[in-house]
């Protein structure tokens with residue numbers, strides 16, 4: 014399994030469903046937008062309340078039809094009394110005495126009014142809370158991105174890009190589901206559950222409690238479902254992320270796939286992963302397929318309980334109403350009677366009661382994965398590995414470029430020293446070359462100079478001052494590094510050279526390109542400097558990319574230039590272009606060249622030979638040749654390889 018594929022399996026993250034610390038931290042992001050949040054929650058309350066009205070209205074109407082008293086024991090006492098109050102402000106007649114058609118119209122009007130209001134409240138609420146969700150997610154996304162950008166290079170070696178992409182994209186996405194849909198639903202569902210429970214207990218406590226007797230069964234079913242669905246959901250998420258990772262990997266490596274004719278193997282892998290995905294999805298559906306009917310049966314059980322007890326109570330009520338004189342509403346209720354309207358309202362409420370439980374159960378997975386995502390995101394946000402700036406750090410302004418590396422020792426891992434005491438002094442404006450076998454520590458010296466890492470012992474001084482005394486960003490502006498593998502961003506050529514620094518004019522870019530002779534190939538491109546490059550700049554040749562990277566360095570006019578010389582072979586013409594560009598680039602500024610071809614550094618003012626984290630030889634080309642040591646051997650070796658056109662021993 015590749016590193017891309019296992020990122021969803023990290024088991025160290027197992028947030029509890031309702032981890033209070035996590036919830037509180039998530040909540041804090043919303044608190045910034047508290048007016049929206051307060052209004053949203055209030056409206057959700059209003060909406061839940063409005064949902065309680067239609068069953069009451071229906072019940073009241075039935076009671077009216079059955080001529081139950083306005084102040085009777087049924088739902089009419091909530092609705093009819095209220096209507097009665099309103100009506101009596103307009104007319105001396107009571108509602109019951111109005112013509113039947115007027116009564117019906119009043120009910121119809123009320124029902125419509127409630128629906129319209131419900132619509133308005135739900136829409137506004139949905140809009141407000143979804144907006145809240147989006148704002149929170151926006152903040153979080155920006156925060157995670159900015160935070161990750163600020164972390165030190167070492168941290169990125171421990172956290173593969175695939176995992177980080179997941180964090181910024183998928184994990185934030187999982188939270189988005191939570192904030193924009195689940196959050197709204199949870200508030201409403203919980204409001205509804207509370208409202209319905211209160212109403213049925215007020216209407217008739219005995220039947221209400223009997224109906225609520227179903228709840229433990231429902232909870233048990235939900236727990237069993239959750240156990241299965243959670244495992245299935247997790248498998249499904251893993252399958253999905255593996256599938257995506259495989260697609261991403263095979264597409265980004267499409268050249269290798271095609272050139273090494275790996276298509277069939279790649280397709281087979283894709284086939285396996287697709288099958289896993291399908292199986293996991295079906296498993297999840299199976300859990301749902303069982304849970305849905307079970308929960309329907311249970312809620313039907315609730316309805317059954319209500320009909321059983323309620324039906325009997327209605328019959329009692331009928332019998333009581335036959336008596337002469339009719340019992341008072343209090344006696345009616347005390348003797349165990351309910352009206353037909355009450356039964357209707359009950360039945361409607363029971364239905365409304367089980368729906369939110371079902372919804373919440375099915376949303377548990379979304380909430381669970383949001384909690385896990387939140388945990389991972391917060392862990393990333395709590396990561397503090399960064400190059401520390403001293404509180405009294407100064408802006409170095411423009412440096413002259415005198416570099417001194419003073420007895421520097423460094424290791425990436427405590428037990429594996431990489432640099433074992435490096436001492437170097439580089440005069441401003443001189444060209445300094447570092448040579449040595451792979452793994453000797455050349456790049457490490459550069460990493461320390463750029464302050465991607467801080468030294469363990471000793472110090473790096475620039476213009477006589479420890480670089481740790483300088484503010485980081487202004488200091489780094491003084492150093493430009495040209496790497497072997499040039500990274501180009503998707504965007505225009507111009508943007509790729511000035512790298513987002515708008516203060517660099519087009520003319521300056523063009524001048525830099527002319528100086529390194531990149532202008533010729535650029536002007537041949539259809540849109541010249543505005544030519545769009547793909548990410549990676551795959552449409553350009555290695556030599557062209559190299560020239561662009563020179564222009565990039567030259568345009569910022571750094572005090573110190575670091576050149577990690579390309580090992581890739583280019584044709585002789587390009588090689589010559591590059592050599593001339595290097596000369597332009599290094600003239601008049603401190604330059605440090607990590608050299609692979611010794612022929613290119615003969616003119617260097619000083620050459621450093623490192624091996625195994627130590628300086629073994631130091632001097633000019635001529636001095637080192639005369640020394641007949643490691644440099645001389647290396648030089649002879651390259652001469653043997655490059656044949657008669659290469660350097661000659663004794664040069």
Ligand code: ADP
Nearest residue numbers: 170425426431450451452453454455456457458
């Ligand atoms: P060179 O540039 O001379 O080829 P480097 O400076 O890149 O050598 O590497 C020196 C040693 O440090 C090597 O053994 C390499 O494996 C190790 N190394 C380089 N970068 C890292 C890193 N980020 N984490 C751990 N070890 C590293």
